[in-house]
Amino acid sequence: MIKILAACGAGINSSHQIKSGIEEEMKKRGYDVHVDAVVVKDINEDMMNQYDIFAPISKMKFSFEVKPPVVEAGPILYRIPAMADPVFDELESVIKKLDK
């Protein structure tokens, strides 16, 4: 099971859209993933370290070092393959490298 943390700014639940997009597509591609969706200001170092991959809506800065590999997932929100597929491809290649 691959654990992924999706994150966005508060307000309209973009991270939940990212979560459902990733879960749906990665399942199709045959991977067992679990995605949690959170608001970026709720993330701390301990939480981050519990995940295999960090998938924020866009590039984000933290006061601590982000250890999991980062895949920017914002383009998934467009819900069109030309935007979303490169993100899913990158996720897949990162998952393969995790070797879990």
Next chain:
Amino acid sequence: MNTILMSLLRNGIMAVIQQNRIRFNLLDKGGVYLDSIKSLFDRELIFMEDAQDQEDIFNRIGKILHEKGIVNGDFTDALIEREQNHPTGLDLKPVANDIPNAAIPHTETEYCHSKHIVFVKLSKPVLFKNMIAPDQEMEVKYLFFIINNEKGSQTNVLSELMGFLTVADNVKTLETLESKDEIYQFLTEQTIKN
């Protein structure tokens, strides 16, 4: 008594027609429609504005929404600050090269008193940063302010709006509409391509 029965019957029939229409649309085109968020648009919350920049339009719309009791007095400042930290510009180039960009400004639920989508067509574009690449700036002409007072609800608003905006013809139609009435009708009554 008869009138009441007639009205109940009529409402029932209308509800069935409406449901079938939604089902037909979904089956027909396999997409998601503005149908489920149509009720969030309001004729009084459709604007055509000539603004100097992003802060100008945020101040104008924030003032009107506050006067209408839709948001509280801190809304505009919160909106401006949130836009700086988490921008909401949507680059529509991936959809088509010849359509203007949009944005979905919003802020935390605590500043809002109700649920609405406030639509603004700008006569000339203003600069926004890209939601998915905040270091990029772009010109934006269509604003969909998302007003939401309940945490955890409205999860479909973003996906519905995205479904709408990623069809180039929808944005092209907005370009041709010159009155608030036409825009309101297009957003709420017409069957929108998706």
